[in-house]
Amino acid sequence: MFELVEPIGTITFSDIPNDAFLAVGMRNYWDGYFAGRAAPLGMAPAEVVHAVFYNFADGEVARHIPWVWGKVTPEEALAIRERGSADALRQKIGALADSPGLVRIADLATRAAVSAPMEGRPLYAGLRALAIPEEPVAKLWHAGTLLREHRGDGHNATLVAHGIGGSEAHVLLALDMGMRAEEFGRLHHLPAAQIAGVVDGLRSRGLVDAAGGFTDAGRDLKARIEACTDELAAPAYDVHSAAELDELIDGLSPIAAVL
Numbered sequence: 001m002f003e004l005v006e007p008i009g010t011i012t013f014s015d016i017p018n019d020a021f022l023a024v025g026m027r028n029y030w031d032g033y034f035a036g037r038a039a040p041l042g043m044a045p046a047e048v049v050h051a052v053f054y055n056f057a058d059g060e061v062a063r064h065i066p067w068v069w070g071k072v073t074p075e076e077a078l079a080i081r082e083r084g085s086a087d088a089l090r091q092k093i094g095a096l097a098d099s100p101g102l103v104r105i106a107d108l109a110t111r112a113a114v115s116a117p118m119e120g121r122p123l124y125a126g127l128r129a130l131a132i133p134e135e136p137v138a139k140l141w142h143a144g145t146l147l148r149e150h151r152g153d154g155h156n157a158t159l160v161a162h163g164i165g166g167s168e169a170h171v172l173l174a175l176d177m178g179m180r181a182e183e184f185g186r187l188h189h190l191p192a193a194q195i196a197g198v199v200d201g202l203r204s205r206g207l208v209d210a211a212g213g214f215t216d217a218g219r220d221l222k223a224r225i226e227a228c229t230d231e232l233a234a235p236a237y238d239v240h241s242a243a244e245l246d247e248l249i250d251g252l253s254p255i256a257a258v259l
Helices: 002-013 013-025 029-041 046-053 074-098 102-113 121-129 137-160 166-176 192-204 216-238 242-258
Strands: none
Touching: 002 013, 002 029, 002 074, 002 137, 002 242, 013 029, 013 074, 013 166, 029 074, 029 121, 046 192, 074 102, 074 137, 074 242, 102 137, 102 216, 102 242, 121 137, 137 216, 166 192, 166 216
C-alpha cells in the first residue's frame, strides 16, 4: 500500500502545484512546500512545524515559516495545494482520470484514509479536520495525502522511540540505498562538518562502521524501524474486507505505475 499511495500523495511536490505557489508570491519551491504541507496545522510557529515534520535540519523550517504566511493564509494555501495537486494528478494519469472505476477506487481509498487512529498523529489529524473533496481525482489525491501523512506521523513516532533524529534518519536511508551520507539529497546541502557529526553520533552507538557504512546492528535497527512503521500504518486498512483491499490494490496499481 505504501508503494501505491506514495506516488499519489507526492504529486503535491511536482511542477503544477509548485508553479501555483510561485504565482502567489512564494520565492522558491520550499516556500510552497512548507506553506502547503504545514497549512493543516494553521499558523503554527516554525518550532512546531519543525517538530511535526521531524526530518529537517535545525533552521531550515524557520527560513520559510512564518514568512509564507505574509503571502497566503493557511486556508488559501490549502486551496492552492488541493487544486494544483488534483490538476497535476489528472494530467499525469491521463485517461485513467475518467475511467469508470475511479469513483469506486477514490471511495475505497477515502474510507481507509478516514478510519485510521488519530492519536499521536498531529499532521494526519490536521488533515482529517479538512473537508473531503467531492471530485473523484481530487478525492483520490486527498485520500493519498491522508494515508501518506498518517504513515509519516507513525514513522516519526517510531524514530523517536528508537532514538533516531531527523538527520540521522536520512543517514540510515542513504546507507540503506547504498549511498554515502554526504551524497544523499536531503543532506548534501548541509555543512560537511554537520553531516560528519551526525555520522559520528551513529558510529558511537555502533550503528555505523569506521568506513561510514552499516554495521549489523545498524542494518537491524533500520529493518526494525521499517517493520514498526508498517505495523503502525496497517490499521487504516482494517476497515476493508480482504476482497475490498484486493479491489483497492487492483485499482491503484495502474495509477501508481503511470506516476
